[in-house]
Amino acid sequence: MSNTDPSAAAEEFKSRRAEEGRLAWVQDPSLITLCLASVGIVVLAGLVQISFGSYTMPVSQAWQAVIDTDVLFDARWLLQFFLGEELMRTVTGFQGELPELATGTLIVWNIRLPRVVVAVFVGMNLAVSGAIFQAVTRNELASPFILGVSSGAGLMILLSLVVFSSLSTVLPLVAALGGMAAFLIVYLIAWKNGTSPVRLVLAGVIVSTVFQSLQTAMFFFADDLGVVQTAIQWTTGSLTGVGWAQVRMALPWTIISMFLAALSSRQMNVLLLGEQTAKSLGVSVERVRFALSSIAVLAAAASIAVAGIVSFVGLIVPHLVRNIVGTNYKKLVVGCLFAGPALMVGADVGARLGMMVVTGTNGGQLPVGIVTGLVGGPYFLYLMRKKQELGEI
Template structure:
């Protein structure tokens, strides 16, 4: 009996080996950055309020003690009330103070979208790096971002008036072009990656060919994105398209949170569940096959997860560069290449980078020049990612295959 107990304890300890001090410290640091960014974001804006008033609005009991309010934020007014009614909760309107309304309806959604986008892009980049065994791989470099961005721009510029009505019983659900953005982004990203893989395939693939094919596809798709601007006669549509191609969180609301949440959640859960398979892929194709893994099917399945994550991000924030490339590098340098650690670390470092970059994008002109303009967050991540990528190139003698 004692032997069985000792064996069970040993197995439990082996299962916890991946959770070490470095990973815990990394997760705590990422959480602190996100919380600090949240407090900064809610404290500044067009509507003037004191910092204690803004922070108090975040913890306002009028929100936290009324579940129907939170359900309306997360699910939308109609579905939120329906769920509240099903659970036997009150569906009565709650009169929120002005400061609470502004913080919860305008400022907090931006932080939540930044968190989801950071998670999605970091996980997507980490998966692509394992699938291709190439540390230079990311949704941006492999053409997935450009393909998804082109699909989104086509929806906004060419098919903005298209809507689909689905009758369900006595109710008809109408899906407009905005509601279909996650699906169109996923289809565009999948098509782009399929083209990259087809170009790179020559009796197999190699890290160099995949990167070169990704650069080719990205260049072509970015040219097509630029060409689409000529079809947009409305200056508002042009500005919206520019925001999509550079990555922006300006003006996001709870609707964008609801758009990004399902895809990000599914991709995160699957990436955590498939961490062991990602580790096996890093051993090489011959080793993975000798261990009984169907390599090609697993590679395409994992690629689908990465595309889903990238599409969830692009559908709400546009093409945010470098996050999917540098976050896995940062985490790998700290906790190692074990994907059980790497994926968890990405879930904290990705949001930390996005939230911090968005604080800089939103407040730079206001604090430096007292001007209300805002930078697009994709510009800030590019300014961060470019020098870091150069640092990696200078630091490492060889870059490419993992």
């Protein structure tokens, strides 16, 4: 890319954009196939997930509970789940008791379905966040985990849990501040008359190591054993015990960050052309990098605040989607919106099944971050071996 004349590359970019049209990318068969396959994985894996528990039910019964018209056609129930009871009563003016639901429906909608919804949000946020960081750094090995964002957000949330418990209601903002601070530190360390992909990755490893050590040190300041257990579960990345409160916590930040990411796809495409070409197209490179990084940090923070540090999703998903739909970020962002949830929901089911095989019961739950780490570690090694030069994209 660096050997290409910036003005020629800029003209080629403009002409290609004019030829493709605004919505031509939506008709890409590979993108449509990826989205449909991802939806199928989420539905099937989600049904398997909500069938498990002390009240076991067949997949067919779980599906009937999900599509129960007593919930789907009653706005009061839906508003209570997604907005909370207080807001539901404020919006609808209803002050009585909601109608009773069947036992299976009550278990699925109150306890099990929110876990699948949170997994969808987490996968979506981490995948898109990783894709943005890969565009900002022009490095296929970049991700929130590798660049220290996850560790920075994690440290701030641990501080909130252990020291400043009053901040628990604004965990996504707290995590965003920690993630942005970590990324700024990485950027400053990597800066030397500019940055390079290799320096950004190495600086991210340094910052992650330091912040993870501080996270470990925080356990010695926690007097409550319950807080320690929660923190340990949180640092490994887990969906155990999540409910509609976590859905409501992640929902607004997910909508904002995904909307902004979709609007910014053109800027990400321009960044891939190189700094000189981007400048010749009238783009303020540093401002765009900072704005895109802010979106990526917010997306990662929204997932970290509800599920903890789930590693490697932001690395694996953008790379897999890129191999299928190409490097156009209009398609890549949409692909990540679908493929990220498929990986997370599938990994969560894999964690549940793995625990069942080991223990012989369906009561135990393995943190989903362990599964994504076991998958992502070898895949990261594969990427490093495949690339002749670190930073190649």
